Amino acid sequence: MPDIQDNAHRYFATSVALVTTDGKSGKNVMAAEWAMQVSYEPMLIAIFIHDSPTLWNIKENGMFGVNIAADDQAEIVNIAGGYSGTEIAKLAIPQTFQTYAGKGVPMIKGCALACECKVMSVQEMGDHVMVVGEAISATFDEKKSPLIYTRGNYRKIGGKLASGRKTVRLSPKAFAEFKRMSGGQFVLKAAVAVVRDGRKTLFVRMESSSSWMLPAVVPERGTDYKKAVSLHLKSIGVQAQIEGIAGIERMMLKSGKQQSLRANFVVFSCTANAIKEDDDNNDNKKGWFLHPPRNLLLKSLLLFQKA
Ligand SMILES: Cc1cc2nc3c(=O)[nH]c(=O)nc-3n(C[C@H](O)[C@H](O)[C@H](O)COP(=O)(O)O)c2cc1C
Structure with missing residues:
Protein backbone atom coordinates (compact mmCIF):
# COMPACT_ATOMS: atom_id res chain seq x y z
CA MET A 1 0.00 0.00 0.00
CA LYS A 156 0.36 35.86 -6.20
CA ILE A 157 4.00 35.22 -7.03
CA GLY A 158 6.17 36.77 -4.31
CA GLY A 159 9.39 38.66 -4.86
CA LYS A 160 12.31 37.28 -6.78
CA LEU A 161 14.72 35.38 -4.53
CA ALA A 162 18.28 36.60 -4.10
CA SER A 163 20.70 34.43 -6.09
CA GLY A 164 22.45 33.25 -2.93
CA ARG A 165 25.79 33.48 -4.68
CA LYS A 166 28.79 34.69 -2.77
CA THR A 167 30.30 37.74 -4.48
CA VAL A 168 34.02 37.48 -5.06
CA ARG A 169 36.09 40.31 -6.55
CA LEU A 170 38.96 39.31 -8.81
CA SER A 171 41.81 41.07 -10.59
CA PRO A 172 41.05 41.71 -14.28
CA LYS A 173 43.58 39.03 -15.27
CA ALA A 174 42.17 36.34 -12.99
CA PHE A 175 38.65 37.27 -14.05
CA ALA A 176 39.63 36.98 -17.72
CA GLU A 177 41.01 33.52 -17.05
CA PHE A 178 37.81 32.29 -15.42
CA LYS A 179 35.84 33.86 -18.25
CA ARG A 180 37.98 31.95 -20.74
CA MET A 181 37.44 28.73 -18.76
CA SER A 182 33.66 29.27 -19.00
CA GLY A 183 33.93 28.97 -22.80
CA GLY A 184 31.18 31.57 -23.21
CA GLN A 185 28.70 29.62 -21.08
CA PHE A 186 26.33 31.63 -18.88
CA VAL A 187 27.62 29.79 -15.79
CA LEU A 188 31.18 28.57 -15.34
CA LYS A 189 30.77 25.01 -14.02
CA ALA A 190 34.13 23.87 -12.73
CA ALA A 191 35.43 20.95 -10.67
CA VAL A 192 38.10 21.87 -8.15
CA ALA A 193 40.54 19.58 -6.35
CA VAL A 194 41.70 20.16 -2.80
CA VAL A 195 44.69 17.83 -2.79
CA ARG A 196 46.16 17.24 0.64
CA ASP A 197 49.48 15.77 1.60
CA GLY A 198 49.50 15.66 5.34
CA ARG A 199 48.91 19.28 6.33
CA LYS A 200 49.98 20.70 2.99
CA THR A 201 47.58 21.64 0.19
CA LEU A 202 48.34 21.78 -3.51
CA PHE A 203 47.96 25.04 -5.41
CA VAL A 204 48.63 25.80 -9.05
CA ARG A 205 49.43 29.09 -10.73
CA MET A 206 46.76 30.41 -13.03
CA GLU A 207 47.96 30.64 -16.63
CA SER A 208 47.65 34.31 -17.43
CA SER A 209 47.83 35.79 -13.96
CA SER A 210 50.32 34.93 -11.32
CA SER A 211 47.60 34.12 -8.75
CA TRP A 212 47.46 30.80 -7.01
CA MET A 213 44.38 28.67 -7.48
CA LEU A 214 43.31 25.15 -6.63
CA PRO A 215 43.61 22.74 -9.59
CA ALA A 216 40.40 23.30 -11.56
CA VAL A 217 38.90 21.88 -14.71
CA VAL A 218 35.66 22.43 -16.62
CA PRO A 219 34.27 18.96 -17.33
CA GLU A 220 32.46 18.49 -20.60
CA ARG A 221 28.71 18.72 -20.19
CA GLY A 222 27.20 15.42 -19.05
CA THR A 223 30.55 13.80 -18.19
CA ASP A 224 31.61 12.45 -14.79
CA TYR A 225 33.15 15.23 -12.69
CA LYS A 226 35.23 12.85 -10.58
CA LYS A 227 36.83 11.35 -13.67
CA ALA A 228 37.49 14.82 -15.09
CA VAL A 229 39.28 15.80 -11.86
CA SER A 230 41.32 12.60 -11.90
CA LEU A 231 42.40 13.18 -15.53
CA HIS A 232 43.19 16.81 -14.84
CA LEU A 233 45.38 15.96 -11.84
CA LYS A 234 47.23 13.37 -13.93
CA SER A 235 47.73 15.94 -16.68
CA ILE A 236 49.51 18.26 -14.25
CA GLY A 237 51.57 15.38 -12.87
CA VAL A 238 49.77 14.84 -9.59
CA GLN A 239 49.00 11.33 -8.33
CA ALA A 240 46.09 11.54 -5.92
CA GLN A 241 43.24 9.55 -4.50
CA ILE A 242 39.90 11.36 -4.97
CA GLU A 243 37.84 10.89 -1.81
CA GLY A 244 34.62 12.53 -2.98
CA ILE A 245 32.72 15.79 -3.16
CA ALA A 246 33.34 18.05 -0.17
CA GLY A 247 30.78 20.65 -1.23
CA ILE A 248 29.62 23.00 -3.93
CA GLU A 249 30.20 26.73 -3.91
CA ARG A 250 28.09 29.06 -6.08
CA MET A 251 29.72 32.42 -6.65
CA MET A 252 29.36 35.63 -8.54
CA LEU A 253 32.81 36.54 -9.80
CA LYS A 254 33.28 40.26 -10.33
CA SER A 255 35.92 42.51 -11.77
CA GLY A 256 35.76 46.27 -12.11
CA LYS A 257 32.31 47.80 -12.27
CA GLN A 258 30.88 45.98 -15.25
CA GLN A 259 32.28 42.46 -15.39
CA SER A 260 30.54 39.59 -13.68
CA LEU A 261 30.38 35.83 -14.17
CA ARG A 262 28.33 33.20 -12.38
CA ALA A 263 30.56 30.34 -11.27
CA ASN A 264 29.80 27.00 -9.62
CA PHE A 265 32.73 25.15 -8.11
CA VAL A 266 32.27 21.49 -7.18
CA VAL A 267 35.01 20.87 -4.63
CA PHE A 268 36.59 17.40 -4.44
CA SER A 269 38.70 16.25 -1.48
CA CYS A 270 41.78 14.38 -2.61
CA THR A 271 44.75 12.81 -0.92
CA ALA A 272 48.14 12.94 -2.63
CA ASN A 273 49.73 9.53 -3.22
CA ALA A 274 53.33 10.61 -3.33
CA ILE A 275 54.87 13.92 -4.12
CA LYS A 276 58.05 13.77 -6.11
CA GLU A 277 60.79 15.87 -4.62
CA ASP A 278 60.90 18.19 -7.63
CA ASP A 279 57.15 18.80 -7.36
CA ASP A 280 57.56 20.35 -3.98
CA ASN A 281 57.35 24.07 -4.66
CA ASN A 282 60.05 23.88 -7.31
CA ASP A 283 58.52 24.12 -10.75
CA ASN A 284 56.90 27.49 -10.09
CA LYS A 285 53.57 26.25 -11.47
CA LYS A 286 52.62 24.07 -8.52
CA GLY A 287 53.08 24.69 -4.87
CA TRP A 288 52.42 22.71 -1.70
CA PHE A 289 51.42 25.16 0.99
CA LEU A 290 51.08 24.75 4.71
CA HIS A 291 49.18 28.03 4.84
CA PRO A 292 47.09 28.70 1.75
CA PRO A 293 47.44 31.96 -0.16
CA ARG A 294 44.85 34.40 1.16
CA ASN A 295 41.89 35.44 -0.94
CA LEU A 296 38.15 35.06 -0.57
CA LEU A 297 37.83 32.66 -3.47
CA LEU A 298 40.31 30.17 -2.04
CA LYS A 299 39.13 30.70 1.51
CA SER A 300 35.57 29.77 0.47
CA LEU A 301 36.61 26.73 -1.53
CA LEU A 302 38.78 25.47 1.32
CA LEU A 303 36.09 26.01 3.94
CA PHE A 304 34.51 22.63 3.19
CA GLN A 305 37.66 20.87 4.33
CA LYS A 306 37.27 22.05 7.88
CA ALA A 307 33.92 20.29 8.40
C1 LIG B 1 -8.15 25.70 -9.26
C2 LIG B 1 -8.78 24.50 -9.92
C3 LIG B 1 -7.99 23.60 -10.59
C4 LIG B 1 -8.54 22.49 -11.20
N1 LIG B 1 -7.73 21.64 -11.88
C5 LIG B 1 -8.26 20.56 -12.51
C6 LIG B 1 -7.43 19.70 -13.28
O1 LIG B 1 -6.21 19.89 -13.42
N2 LIG B 1 -8.00 18.65 -13.88
C7 LIG B 1 -9.35 18.39 -13.77
O2 LIG B 1 -9.82 17.42 -14.35
N3 LIG B 1 -10.16 19.21 -13.07
C8 LIG B 1 -9.66 20.29 -12.45
N4 LIG B 1 -10.47 21.14 -11.77
C9 LIG B 1 -11.91 20.89 -11.75
C10 LIG B 1 -12.59 21.27 -13.06
O3 LIG B 1 -12.24 22.59 -13.44
C11 LIG B 1 -14.12 21.17 -12.89
O4 LIG B 1 -14.46 19.83 -12.67
C12 LIG B 1 -14.90 21.76 -14.04
O5 LIG B 1 -16.24 21.83 -13.66
C13 LIG B 1 -14.82 20.94 -15.30
O6 LIG B 1 -15.45 21.65 -16.31
P1 LIG B 1 -16.40 20.96 -17.40
O7 LIG B 1 -17.23 19.93 -16.69
O8 LIG B 1 -17.24 22.08 -17.95
O9 LIG B 1 -15.52 20.35 -18.43
C14 LIG B 1 -9.95 22.26 -11.13
C15 LIG B 1 -10.75 23.18 -10.44
C16 LIG B 1 -10.18 24.28 -9.84
C17 LIG B 1 -11.05 25.26 -9.11
Whole structure:
Protein backbone atom coordinates (compact mmCIF):
# COMPACT_ATOMS: atom_id res chain seq x y z
CA MET A 1 0.00 0.00 0.00
CA PRO A 2 1.39 3.44 -0.87
CA ASP A 3 2.01 5.58 2.18
CA ILE A 4 0.34 8.89 1.28
CA GLN A 5 -0.34 11.57 3.85
CA ASP A 6 -3.84 13.08 3.70
CA ASN A 7 -4.02 16.09 1.39
CA ALA A 8 -0.49 15.60 0.09
CA HIS A 9 -1.80 16.63 -3.36
CA ARG A 10 -2.59 20.10 -2.03
CA TYR A 11 1.09 20.81 -1.43
CA PHE A 12 2.03 21.18 -5.07
CA ALA A 13 2.09 24.77 -6.31
CA THR A 14 0.86 25.26 -9.86
CA SER A 15 -0.39 27.85 -12.28
CA VAL A 16 -3.98 27.39 -13.41
CA ALA A 17 -5.05 27.02 -17.03
CA LEU A 18 -8.43 28.05 -18.30
CA VAL A 19 -8.91 25.26 -20.83
CA THR A 20 -11.24 26.35 -23.58
CA THR A 21 -13.00 24.09 -26.05
CA ASP A 22 -15.78 24.03 -28.62
CA GLY A 23 -17.94 21.18 -29.83
CA LYS A 24 -21.34 19.54 -29.44
CA SER A 25 -21.18 20.28 -25.70
CA GLY A 26 -21.04 23.99 -26.57
CA LYS A 27 -18.28 26.55 -26.16
CA ASN A 28 -16.75 25.77 -22.77
CA VAL A 29 -14.06 26.67 -20.25
CA MET A 30 -12.70 24.65 -17.31
CA ALA A 31 -9.98 25.30 -14.73
CA ALA A 32 -7.03 22.91 -14.83
CA GLU A 33 -4.05 23.18 -12.53
CA TRP A 34 -2.55 20.11 -14.16
CA ALA A 35 -1.45 21.82 -17.32
CA MET A 36 2.14 22.29 -18.39
CA GLN A 37 4.54 22.48 -21.26
CA VAL A 38 6.25 19.12 -21.78
CA SER A 39 8.43 19.69 -24.86
CA TYR A 40 10.22 22.73 -26.33
CA GLU A 41 10.44 21.62 -29.94
CA PRO A 42 7.76 21.04 -30.94
CA MET A 43 6.05 23.02 -28.20
CA LEU A 44 3.84 20.41 -26.55
CA ILE A 45 1.41 21.09 -23.72
CA ALA A 46 -0.16 18.38 -21.55
CA ILE A 47 -3.39 18.77 -19.61
CA PHE A 48 -4.83 16.16 -17.27
CA ILE A 49 -8.58 16.27 -17.11
CA HIS A 50 -11.46 14.09 -15.99
CA ASP A 51 -14.34 12.84 -18.11
CA SER A 52 -16.34 16.03 -18.68
CA PRO A 53 -17.71 18.25 -21.45
CA THR A 54 -14.19 19.64 -21.89
CA LEU A 55 -12.86 16.17 -22.74
CA TRP A 56 -15.82 15.39 -24.97
CA ASN A 57 -15.23 18.58 -26.99
CA ILE A 58 -11.52 17.86 -27.25
CA LYS A 59 -12.11 14.34 -28.55
CA GLU A 60 -14.62 15.68 -31.02
CA ASN A 61 -12.77 18.57 -32.63
CA GLY A 62 -9.12 17.90 -31.73
CA MET A 63 -8.43 21.41 -30.41
CA PHE A 64 -8.13 23.13 -27.07
CA GLY A 65 -6.97 26.45 -25.67
CA VAL A 66 -4.63 26.78 -22.69
CA ASN A 67 -5.09 30.22 -21.17
CA ILE A 68 -2.82 30.58 -18.14
CA ALA A 69 -4.80 32.68 -15.67
CA ALA A 70 -3.31 35.96 -14.48
CA ASP A 71 -3.29 36.80 -10.77
CA ASP A 72 -6.29 39.12 -11.21
CA GLN A 73 -8.43 36.30 -12.61
CA ALA A 74 -9.07 34.13 -9.52
CA GLU A 75 -12.77 34.97 -9.76
CA ILE A 76 -13.24 33.48 -13.23
CA VAL A 77 -11.00 30.51 -12.36
CA ASN A 78 -13.40 29.73 -9.53
CA ILE A 79 -16.36 29.79 -11.87
CA ALA A 80 -14.60 27.75 -14.58
CA GLY A 81 -13.64 25.18 -11.96
CA GLY A 82 -16.80 25.32 -9.87
CA TYR A 83 -19.39 24.53 -12.51
CA SER A 84 -19.58 22.02 -15.32
CA GLY A 85 -20.63 22.79 -18.85
CA THR A 86 -23.41 20.24 -18.25
CA GLU A 87 -24.77 22.65 -15.62
CA ILE A 88 -24.41 26.12 -17.08
CA ALA A 89 -23.00 27.76 -20.19
CA LYS A 90 -20.09 29.34 -18.33
CA LEU A 91 -18.79 31.44 -21.21
CA ALA A 92 -22.23 33.01 -21.70
CA ILE A 93 -22.47 34.44 -18.16
CA PRO A 94 -22.61 38.23 -18.65
CA GLN A 95 -19.57 40.29 -17.65
CA THR A 96 -17.57 37.27 -16.61
CA PHE A 97 -15.32 35.78 -19.28
CA GLN A 98 -13.96 38.16 -21.92
CA THR A 99 -13.31 36.03 -24.97
CA TYR A 100 -11.87 36.37 -28.45
CA ALA A 101 -12.00 33.93 -31.34
CA GLY A 102 -9.00 31.63 -31.66
CA LYS A 103 -8.22 29.43 -34.66
CA GLY A 104 -10.70 26.78 -33.59
CA VAL A 105 -11.71 27.47 -29.98
CA PRO A 106 -12.70 30.52 -27.98
CA MET A 107 -9.83 32.09 -26.04
CA ILE A 108 -9.89 34.11 -22.80
CA LYS A 109 -8.69 37.72 -22.73
CA GLY A 110 -6.41 39.05 -20.00
CA CYS A 111 -4.40 35.86 -19.35
CA ALA A 112 -0.65 35.66 -18.73
CA LEU A 113 -0.14 33.18 -21.57
CA ALA A 114 -2.46 31.94 -24.28
CA CYS A 115 -1.77 28.86 -26.40
CA GLU A 116 -3.93 27.11 -28.91
CA CYS A 117 -3.23 23.42 -29.25
CA LYS A 118 -3.93 20.68 -31.76
CA VAL A 119 -4.43 17.31 -30.06
CA MET A 120 -1.51 14.93 -30.51
CA SER A 121 -2.29 12.22 -27.98
CA VAL A 122 -5.10 11.23 -25.62
CA GLN A 123 -4.23 8.68 -22.98
CA GLU A 124 -5.85 7.47 -19.77
CA MET A 125 -3.66 8.23 -16.77
CA GLY A 126 -5.01 6.87 -13.46
CA ASP A 127 -8.32 8.59 -12.79
CA HIS A 128 -7.66 11.35 -15.34
CA VAL A 129 -6.99 11.57 -19.06
CA MET A 130 -3.76 13.07 -20.35
CA VAL A 131 -4.28 15.18 -23.44
CA VAL A 132 -1.11 16.35 -25.14
CA GLY A 133 -1.45 19.06 -27.72
CA GLU A 134 0.98 20.72 -30.08
CA ALA A 135 0.84 24.48 -29.78
CA ILE A 136 -0.15 26.18 -33.02
CA SER A 137 0.04 29.60 -31.41
CA ALA A 138 1.42 31.01 -28.17
CA THR A 139 1.29 34.62 -26.99
CA PHE A 140 2.01 36.13 -23.60
CA ASP A 141 1.43 39.40 -21.82
CA GLU A 142 4.62 40.66 -20.21
CA LYS A 143 2.63 42.81 -17.78
CA LYS A 144 0.64 39.90 -16.32
CA SER A 145 1.81 37.50 -13.62
CA PRO A 146 0.42 33.98 -13.46
CA LEU A 147 -1.97 33.09 -10.67
CA ILE A 148 -0.61 30.41 -8.33
CA TYR A 149 -2.73 27.65 -6.79
CA THR A 150 -1.54 25.80 -3.70
CA ARG A 151 -3.12 24.28 -0.61
CA GLY A 152 -6.57 25.14 -1.98
CA ASN A 153 -5.77 28.87 -2.16
CA TYR A 154 -4.92 31.29 -4.92
CA ARG A 155 -1.74 33.28 -4.49
CA LYS A 156 0.36 35.86 -6.20
CA ILE A 157 4.00 35.22 -7.03
CA GLY A 158 6.17 36.77 -4.31
CA GLY A 159 9.39 38.66 -4.86
CA LYS A 160 12.31 37.28 -6.78
CA LEU A 161 14.72 35.38 -4.53
CA ALA A 162 18.28 36.60 -4.10
CA SER A 163 20.70 34.43 -6.09
CA GLY A 164 22.45 33.25 -2.93
CA ARG A 165 25.79 33.48 -4.68
CA LYS A 166 28.79 34.69 -2.77
CA THR A 167 30.30 37.74 -4.48
CA VAL A 168 34.02 37.48 -5.06
CA ARG A 169 36.09 40.31 -6.55
CA LEU A 170 38.96 39.31 -8.81
CA SER A 171 41.81 41.07 -10.59
CA PRO A 172 41.05 41.71 -14.28
CA LYS A 173 43.58 39.03 -15.27
CA ALA A 174 42.17 36.34 -12.99
CA PHE A 175 38.65 37.27 -14.05
CA ALA A 176 39.63 36.98 -17.72
CA GLU A 177 41.01 33.52 -17.05
CA PHE A 178 37.81 32.29 -15.42
CA LYS A 179 35.84 33.86 -18.25
CA ARG A 180 37.98 31.95 -20.74
CA MET A 181 37.44 28.73 -18.76
CA SER A 182 33.66 29.27 -19.00
CA GLY A 183 33.93 28.97 -22.80
CA GLY A 184 31.18 31.57 -23.21
CA GLN A 185 28.70 29.62 -21.08
CA PHE A 186 26.33 31.63 -18.88
CA VAL A 187 27.62 29.79 -15.79
CA LEU A 188 31.18 28.57 -15.34
CA LYS A 189 30.77 25.01 -14.02
CA ALA A 190 34.13 23.87 -12.73
CA ALA A 191 35.43 20.95 -10.67
CA VAL A 192 38.10 21.87 -8.15
CA ALA A 193 40.54 19.58 -6.35
CA VAL A 194 41.70 20.16 -2.80
CA VAL A 195 44.69 17.83 -2.79
CA ARG A 196 46.16 17.24 0.64
CA ASP A 197 49.48 15.77 1.60
CA GLY A 198 49.50 15.66 5.34
CA ARG A 199 48.91 19.28 6.33
CA LYS A 200 49.98 20.70 2.99
CA THR A 201 47.58 21.64 0.19
CA LEU A 202 48.34 21.78 -3.51
CA PHE A 203 47.96 25.04 -5.41
CA VAL A 204 48.63 25.80 -9.05
CA ARG A 205 49.43 29.09 -10.73
CA MET A 206 46.76 30.41 -13.03
CA GLU A 207 47.96 30.64 -16.63
CA SER A 208 47.65 34.31 -17.43
CA SER A 209 47.83 35.79 -13.96
CA SER A 210 50.32 34.93 -11.32
CA SER A 211 47.60 34.12 -8.75
CA TRP A 212 47.46 30.80 -7.01
CA MET A 213 44.38 28.67 -7.48
CA LEU A 214 43.31 25.15 -6.63
CA PRO A 215 43.61 22.74 -9.59
CA ALA A 216 40.40 23.30 -11.56
CA VAL A 217 38.90 21.88 -14.71
CA VAL A 218 35.66 22.43 -16.62
CA PRO A 219 34.27 18.96 -17.33
CA GLU A 220 32.46 18.49 -20.60
CA ARG A 221 28.71 18.72 -20.19
CA GLY A 222 27.20 15.42 -19.05
CA THR A 223 30.55 13.80 -18.19
CA ASP A 224 31.61 12.45 -14.79
CA TYR A 225 33.15 15.23 -12.69
CA LYS A 226 35.23 12.85 -10.58
CA LYS A 227 36.83 11.35 -13.67
CA ALA A 228 37.49 14.82 -15.09
CA VAL A 229 39.28 15.80 -11.86
CA SER A 230 41.32 12.60 -11.90
CA LEU A 231 42.40 13.18 -15.53
CA HIS A 232 43.19 16.81 -14.84
CA LEU A 233 45.38 15.96 -11.84
CA LYS A 234 47.23 13.37 -13.93
CA SER A 235 47.73 15.94 -16.68
CA ILE A 236 49.51 18.26 -14.25
CA GLY A 237 51.57 15.38 -12.87
CA VAL A 238 49.77 14.84 -9.59
CA GLN A 239 49.00 11.33 -8.33
CA ALA A 240 46.09 11.54 -5.92
CA GLN A 241 43.24 9.55 -4.50
CA ILE A 242 39.90 11.36 -4.97
CA GLU A 243 37.84 10.89 -1.81
CA GLY A 244 34.62 12.53 -2.98
CA ILE A 245 32.72 15.79 -3.16
CA ALA A 246 33.34 18.05 -0.17
CA GLY A 247 30.78 20.65 -1.23
CA ILE A 248 29.62 23.00 -3.93
CA GLU A 249 30.20 26.73 -3.91
CA ARG A 250 28.09 29.06 -6.08
CA MET A 251 29.72 32.42 -6.65
CA MET A 252 29.36 35.63 -8.54
CA LEU A 253 32.81 36.54 -9.80
CA LYS A 254 33.28 40.26 -10.33
CA SER A 255 35.92 42.51 -11.77
CA GLY A 256 35.76 46.27 -12.11
CA LYS A 257 32.31 47.80 -12.27
CA GLN A 258 30.88 45.98 -15.25
CA GLN A 259 32.28 42.46 -15.39
CA SER A 260 30.54 39.59 -13.68
CA LEU A 261 30.38 35.83 -14.17
CA ARG A 262 28.33 33.20 -12.38
CA ALA A 263 30.56 30.34 -11.27
CA ASN A 264 29.80 27.00 -9.62
CA PHE A 265 32.73 25.15 -8.11
CA VAL A 266 32.27 21.49 -7.18
CA VAL A 267 35.01 20.87 -4.63
CA PHE A 268 36.59 17.40 -4.44
CA SER A 269 38.70 16.25 -1.48
CA CYS A 270 41.78 14.38 -2.61
CA THR A 271 44.75 12.81 -0.92
CA ALA A 272 48.14 12.94 -2.63
CA ASN A 273 49.73 9.53 -3.22
CA ALA A 274 53.33 10.61 -3.33
CA ILE A 275 54.87 13.92 -4.12
CA LYS A 276 58.05 13.77 -6.11
CA GLU A 277 60.79 15.87 -4.62
CA ASP A 278 60.90 18.19 -7.63
CA ASP A 279 57.15 18.80 -7.36
CA ASP A 280 57.56 20.35 -3.98
CA ASN A 281 57.35 24.07 -4.66
CA ASN A 282 60.05 23.88 -7.31
CA ASP A 283 58.52 24.12 -10.75
CA ASN A 284 56.90 27.49 -10.09
CA LYS A 285 53.57 26.25 -11.47
CA LYS A 286 52.62 24.07 -8.52
CA GLY A 287 53.08 24.69 -4.87
CA TRP A 288 52.42 22.71 -1.70
CA PHE A 289 51.42 25.16 0.99
CA LEU A 290 51.08 24.75 4.71
CA HIS A 291 49.18 28.03 4.84
CA PRO A 292 47.09 28.70 1.75
CA PRO A 293 47.44 31.96 -0.16
CA ARG A 294 44.85 34.40 1.16
CA ASN A 295 41.89 35.44 -0.94
CA LEU A 296 38.15 35.06 -0.57
CA LEU A 297 37.83 32.66 -3.47
CA LEU A 298 40.31 30.17 -2.04
CA LYS A 299 39.13 30.70 1.51
CA SER A 300 35.57 29.77 0.47
CA LEU A 301 36.61 26.73 -1.53
CA LEU A 302 38.78 25.47 1.32
CA LEU A 303 36.09 26.01 3.94
CA PHE A 304 34.51 22.63 3.19
CA GLN A 305 37.66 20.87 4.33
CA LYS A 306 37.27 22.05 7.88
CA ALA A 307 33.92 20.29 8.40
C1 LIG B 1 -8.15 25.70 -9.26
C2 LIG B 1 -8.78 24.50 -9.92
C3 LIG B 1 -7.99 23.60 -10.59
C4 LIG B 1 -8.54 22.49 -11.20
N1 LIG B 1 -7.73 21.64 -11.88
C5 LIG B 1 -8.26 20.56 -12.51
C6 LIG B 1 -7.43 19.70 -13.28
O1 LIG B 1 -6.21 19.89 -13.42
N2 LIG B 1 -8.00 18.65 -13.88
C7 LIG B 1 -9.35 18.39 -13.77
O2 LIG B 1 -9.82 17.42 -14.35
N3 LIG B 1 -10.16 19.21 -13.07
C8 LIG B 1 -9.66 20.29 -12.45
N4 LIG B 1 -10.47 21.14 -11.77
C9 LIG B 1 -11.91 20.89 -11.75
C10 LIG B 1 -12.59 21.27 -13.06
O3 LIG B 1 -12.24 22.59 -13.44
C11 LIG B 1 -14.12 21.17 -12.89
O4 LIG B 1 -14.46 19.83 -12.67
C12 LIG B 1 -14.90 21.76 -14.04
O5 LIG B 1 -16.24 21.83 -13.66
C13 LIG B 1 -14.82 20.94 -15.30
O6 LIG B 1 -15.45 21.65 -16.31
P1 LIG B 1 -16.40 20.96 -17.40
O7 LIG B 1 -17.23 19.93 -16.69
O8 LIG B 1 -17.24 22.08 -17.95
O9 LIG B 1 -15.52 20.35 -18.43
C14 LIG B 1 -9.95 22.26 -11.13
C15 LIG B 1 -10.75 23.18 -10.44
C16 LIG B 1 -10.18 24.28 -9.84
C17 LIG B 1 -11.05 25.26 -9.11
